[in-house]
Amino acid sequence: MFLTMADLKQIVEAYIFAAETPLSLDRLAILLEKPRGDVRVIVEQLLQQYAQGESGFYLAEVAGGYQFRTDAELAPWLRKLNKERPFRFSQAALEALAIIAYRQPVTRAEIEYLRGVDSGGVIKSLLEKNLLRILGKKDIPGRPLMYGTSRQFLELFGLKDLQDLPTLKEFSALDSDIAEALPLEPGQEGETNA
Amino acid sequence: MFLTMADLKQIVEAYIFAAETPLSLDRLAILLEKPRGDVRVIVEQLLQQYAQGESGFYLAEVAGGYQFRTDAELAPWLRKLNKERPFRFSQAALEALAIIAYRQPVTRAEIEYLRGVDSGGVIKSLLEKNLLRILGKKDIPGRPLMYGTSRQFLELFGLKDLQDLPTLKEFSALDSDIAEALPLEPGQEGETNA
Amino acid sequence: MSLVVQLENFAGPLDLLLHLIKTNEMDIYDIQMVKITEQYLSVIEQMKQLDLDVAGEFLLMAATLIHIKSRMLLPVSEELEEEEEEDPRAELVRRLLEYQRYKEAAESLAEMPLLDRDIFSSQFVPQEILNDSDDEVTVGVYQLADAFHRLLKKVPVEIFHEVVREQLSVAEHVQLVLQRLTEKEGRVLFREIFSANPTRDELIVTFLATLELVKMRMVKVEQANEFGELWLSLAVPMDEQDTVIGLSEDVFDYG
Numbered sequence: 013m014f015l016t017m018a019d020l021k022q023i024v025e026a027y028i029f030a031a032e033t034p035l036s037l038d039r040l041a042i043l044l045e046k047p048r049g050d051v052r053v054i055v056e057q058l059l060q061q062y063a064q065g066e067s068g069f070y071l072a073e074v075a076g077g078y079q080f081r082t083d084a085e086l087a088p089w090l091r092k093l094n095k096e097r098p099f100r101f102s103q104a105a106l107e108a109l110a111i112i113a114y115r116q117p118v119t120r121a122e123i124e125y126l127r128g129v130d131s132g133g134v135i136k137s138l139l140e141k142n143l144l145r146i147l148g149k150k151d152i153p154g155r156p157l158m159y160g161t162s163r164q165f166l167e168l169f170g171l172k173d174l175q176d177l178p179t180l181k182e183f184s185a186l187d188s189d190i191a192e193a194l195p196l197e198p199g200q201e202g203e204t205n206a
Numbered sequence: 207m208f209l210t211m212a213d214l215k216q217i218v219e220a221y222i223f224a225a226e227t228p229l230s231l232d233r234l235a236i237l238l239e240k241p242r243g244d245v246r247v248i249v250e251q252l253l254q255q256y257a258q259g260e261s262g263f264y265l266a267e268v269a270g271g272y273q274f275r276t277d278a279e280l281a282p283w284l285r286k287l288n289k290e291r292p293f294r295f296s297q298a299a300l301e302a303l304a305i306i307a308y309r310q311p312v313t314r315a316e317i318e319y320l321r322g323v324d325s326g327g328v329i330k331s332l333l334e335k336n337l338l339r340i341l342g343k344k345d346i347p348g349r350p351l352m353y354g355t356s357r358q359f360l361e362l363f364g365l366k367d368l369q370d371l372p373t374l375k376e377f378s379a380l381d382s383d384i385a386e387a388l389p390l391e392p393g394q395e396g397e398t399n400a
Numbered sequence: 401m402s403l404v405v406q407l408e409n410f411a412g413p414l415d416l417l418l419h420l421i422k423t424n425e426m427d428i429y430d431i432q433m434v435k436i437t438e439q440y441l442s443v444i445e446q447m448k449q450l451d452l453d454v455a456g457e458f459l460l461m462a463a464t465l466i467h468i469k470s471r472m473l474l475p476v477s478e479e480l481e482e483e484e485e486e487d488p489r490a491e492l493v494r495r496l497l498e499y500q501r502y503k504e505a506a507e508s509l510a511e512m513p514l515l516d517r518d519i520f521s522s523q524f525v526p527q528e529i530l531n532d533s534d535d536e537v538t539v540g541v542y543q544l545a546d547a548f549h550r551l552l553k554k555v556p557v558e559i560f561h562e563v564v565r566e567q568l569s570v571a572e573h574v575q576l577v578l579q580r581l582t583e584k585e586g587r588v589l590f591r592e593i594f595s596a597n598p599t600r601d602e603l604i605v606t607f608l609a610t611l612e613l614v615k616m617r618m619v620k621v622e623q624a625n626e627f628g629e630l631w632l633s634l635a636v637p638m639d640e641q642d643t644v645i646g647l648s649e650d651v652f653d654y655g
Binding site for chain 1: 212215216217218219220221222223224225237260261262263274276277280283284286287364365366369370372376379380
């Protein structure tokens, strides 16, 4: 069967529309049995087309793929649809998530050192929500588990990739002598009597 | 807030797109807080717009409401979306895989003892997905096959080796309610440093 | 300044400390330890019923603050000998700054539009891809471990590991603190009641034990002047201590 560009575009659009999760170029190339470069051209066209549109949704680049999503500014209206209970995050969960997102791979001890509180429960609930991934074990005594964020985390927050995270504020005002005096040593909280 | 027709059209489009089920004119009128007649005009416009489009999906009138759907003729393509979703397992497959990963080498009878149900089918499908390896035959009457996990299993889960699997100790440390320790050791027995 | 602060409004001791520093309009690089420690202690004192799980970290921080405060009160000359000793507050400052950074990052995460709350993807699932995939779940290492864990809980397991949990008891530490006081003839510096290299749990439990003793009026806390060291002294004659020695754990509310 010979497929015109118009046909291909239509199929790509349908795939992206029907897929449950964002589709990557690689995945689209496999589905279409076409070179990745051809697929990229089509996707670029679609991106442009929806960027200028007055449509209620647009083609978003998320989690390394593409997905149609509603515009953020329509949120006040769409909330009225009262969909399945959305994620609700406690401050504790958001803090742990932020630390993991920015410092991955990171161990539980490191998270707890930074937060100053036990974080096992929070990590567990983030794992259960599929927002974290276990990235293996750290090569230090005790071989603790290392955590990172998952693809679902990117999807949930609408991020293209981890570079897409808002830039973390630097505390550049830090006195250089204090900064030097303070190597960050996670996991050694009992040091206060040193 | 004053809404232009373009605004309203955008909101209607987003509502129909985001709703789980087809939206009726009545429902849309309530959501928009506009007379049903006004909503009808907007929906008519959208119907026309998508009817002439070359898009991969269209606005369908179904079950007394409206819903965006993919074109029926694209069905053969869309079916391919089902295949190759590597990270998705049925509960049964997940259980069997978990037992094999943690208890290898393990026989079918042992898997079935832990699961309490026949597991021949699941084991077969895991073998077909190349996630398992046959590790030989157990030296007991009947000489049953012993299963373990494969290279692909490690790749799929992003593990360096089996030691990277969390032990039960680490696992339940996340949740102090289940502090009682059960042996959960990948590979060799008796390795938990309790 | 009177503080009406609820511990549960804070994600942890660092959060509470940041709050106190902000309300006092203090420079984070120049924390006034005496004032902050006093306010911090008065906040945790307001918590009549300390849930040990929640409060453990808050108490640990209290002990840390007191420790830093006392280190700052030591005569400077003594310190200078071992080359330029760093500011005792340095580690705390560093931790506060790091924590503040992630607290802000958490706040900006909270403001981002969320899928299925503010933003939606298409909910239409074509017939073609519905079929048998309904009961499938997305799986990672965690789900794998979780599945095995659940199975083990259902099935009678032959081997149980014996669990030796190191339980630090407050009652035991009450006695240890008393013992230390007795050894030192009834009077000891607050920072000396801790063992040489205390673990985090030890620090908390020792601190709790001291609070208990103060509450039971067994021990007095004294400070010669505003900038002086904290001293603990026995408030009862040594031969009356027996009444405490026999106390069992459940006398204390820490479960």
